[in-house]
Amino acid sequence: MPLSPTDLGFIELSFEEAKRSLEQGGLPIGSALARGATLIASGHNQRVQQGDPIAHGEMDCLRKAGRQLTYRNTTLYTSLSPCMMCAGTIVQFKIPRVVINDTINFGGNEAFLRSHGIEVIDAAHAPSIDQMRTFIAANPALWNEDIME
């Protein structure tokens, strides 16, 4: 299992960010960016809260991280598998490692990431999967808007 205790902590943090967004009436998708054991930033989806269509969980986290001269020694944690926007961003930013809590409720871009040499780990985090599944069932229109379906 390639997940360290550090990873497990940041997996929980991305889940907590997702939960925070849900409590705010938003989409329950959260993310964290870390350099080894050091947290750089965490964030969550802001479509509802800020009316911002580009602020997926990963994007909000990267925005909050501010200007980094390099991402080459970072890991991006995300509660849900990255869409094409976020996957493109991970490639562009040269983030070498991505840990995903949930590839069940959304997925498909893991192969794209791997084809760019990125290590992709499916953490199969049951609380994230359950929370997202429940949200989608209750809010299909909002979910479809967020993934542009």
Added chain:
Amino acid sequence: MPLSPTDLGFIELSFEEAKRSLEQGGLPIGSALARGATLIASGHNQRVQQGDPIAHGEMDCLRKAGRQLTYRNTTLYTSLSPCMMCAGTIVQFKIPRVVINDTINFGGNEAFLRSHGIEVIDAAHAPSIDQMRTFIAANPALWNEDIME
């Protein structure tokens, strides 16, 4: 030539947005999103101005456009060819048509966009190309940071 007078107007607008960013001390990259002849929003790179690494010209424009239920009848104009983040976003948002002022100073993702069925038009807008070339020559570190080199 597939460029209409409407296109030419929005090409100028994306150039003007780039110029505005330059005047603010930022990267001279601008963008506009339109539905036919109707402007939805325009924006420009905000890396310097807001310390925001995800706010490339296209992203700032899409953020300012707010929540759109569909992008299927829109055109995205950009003063510089989209990076992998912005190209991924165009695919994710299902924007069907992209007009690029400058594929000389940066490029490479046109094939990726076309492989997703997107119409990509190289407008070869000399003022945009000249402005970007001059900026890169004078500010190599800022430019390299923006493209994560």
